Amino acid sequence: MMKRRTLLAYATLAATLGMAAAAPAQAAEPFKVGFVYVGPVGDAGWTYAHEQGRLALEKELGDKVKTTYVENVPEGADAERVIRKLAADGNKLIFTTSFGFMNPTEKVAKAFPNVVFEHATGFKTGKNMGTYETKTYEGAYLLGVVAGKMTKSNVLGMVASFPIPEVIRNINAFTLGAQSVNPAVKTKVIWVSSWYDPAKERQAAETMIAQGADVLTQNTDSPATLQVAQEKGIYAFGWDSDMVKFAPKAHLTAVVNNWGGYYIDTAKAVMAGTWKPTDIHGGIKEGMIKMSPLNAAVKPDAAKAFEEKKALIASGKFTPFQGPIKDQSGAIKVAAGAVMPFKDLMSMNFYVQGVEGSIPK
Known part of the structure; x- marks a missing residue:
């Protein structure tokens, strides 16, 4: 009797093990x-x-x-x-x-x-x-190149979010890009103290247009600036993504975060x-920044300058913050032939010549 029970126990155990082996493995948790x-x-x-x-x-x-x-x-x-x-x-x-x-x-x-x-x-x-x-400052510089060629009033406008180094870099890069093809340009800035507030962005855009700006850009997240530009018959740029569908006539190109x-x-x-x-x-070299297609309204010389500078940035032969660069007072911030040190780039707290107004405290 004892022997029979032992044999049955072994048989049951073997069957159990066989069933376990035959069961499908549980899928790993994602x-x-x-x-x-x-x-x-x-x-x-x-x-x-x-x-x-x-x-x-x-x-x-x-x-x-x-x-x-x-x-x-x-x-x-x-x-x-x-x-x-x-x-x-x-x-x-x-x-x-x-x-x-x-x-x-x-x-x-x-x-x-x-x-x-x-x-x-x-x-x-x-x-x-x-x-x-x-x-993003690489893309902002390229927007400036186009803006400098497309403006008739020589007044550009930037709808800005918060006065942190990232945004100040973009304002300065945009201005430097424009000045590289049109030294007469000035950039107006209105701070809206928000990343995303379509109403405030719209109001800022309208104000700068009233002050003579005929090409706008932004460091905010809605397409409101572009939509105002199209309503007023001027040009603007998309930011962070291709915003052409919101204002196809006004949208010249966009800085796209990839x-x-x-x-x-x-x-x-x-x-x-x-x-x-x-x-x-x-940035552009690494494929993390892309530029959306140029609007057909972009003049041939503007498109040529844009593509040439984009190729130089992609090759690593050019950076938007290489000298000579002066601040609003005329003081040299980057000497001719030099490139702004990375730590200064990351902590930027001044406007370059050509940007109007002051940075909020």
Whole structure:
């Protein structure tokens, strides 16, 4: 009897093991990636461009990843709450995509050492926190080249968001680009203290047009500036994405942030265990900045100058901030033949000659 029970036990165990071996292996859980957006995904600008990057990541890695995003997150205490929840929910890679998210990201990163955090446009890094940014100033310079050739009044306008180095760089680069083909130009700036506020952007655009500006650009996220330009019969540029559909007659070209490649490469590195914290700055050469097609209204000499400068920037033979560069007072900031040091570029706090007004404190 004992022997029979033993044989039955062995037979049952063997059958159980056989069934286990025959069962299909359980699929691995997808790698979870979170995104924090300062604006709505439909803003047509900054957040829209990041959303296109997220979608490119999903397309490339398929069911290997599961992505989540939270939009319209204010830059402050709410940001920390959102970032912390994404980490607590199991996201192993989190992209926080606005300058004002830097300190909240750093704080949460210290609390979740096994999660990788990537912050856009900031300067703080850590063991599990890297930063990344596009060289939008390269694109802004090229917009200026076109604007300098297209203006009739020699007055350009910039709708600006916040007086941080990133935005000041873009204002200066735009002006330097315009001056490279038309030394007589001046740039007016109106600060709207918001990344995305179509009403304020519209009002700023209207004000500068009333002051004589006939080519506008922006460092804000909605197409309102372009729409005003088209209504008034002047020209403007898209920012962060191709905005031509909103104002096809006014839209001369756009600076397009191309985040998809970076998001894909970063996710693959984290998944493979090869990620290390870095401070990435990618521009036209790296494919992180692209320029949308030129409007047929762009004059041939403007198109020629634009393409020549774009090729020089892509080759690494030219940078928008090489001397001579003077500030508003006429003081030399970059000597002839020299290139502005990277640390000065990243902390820029002055206007170049040709920009009117003062930087808000």
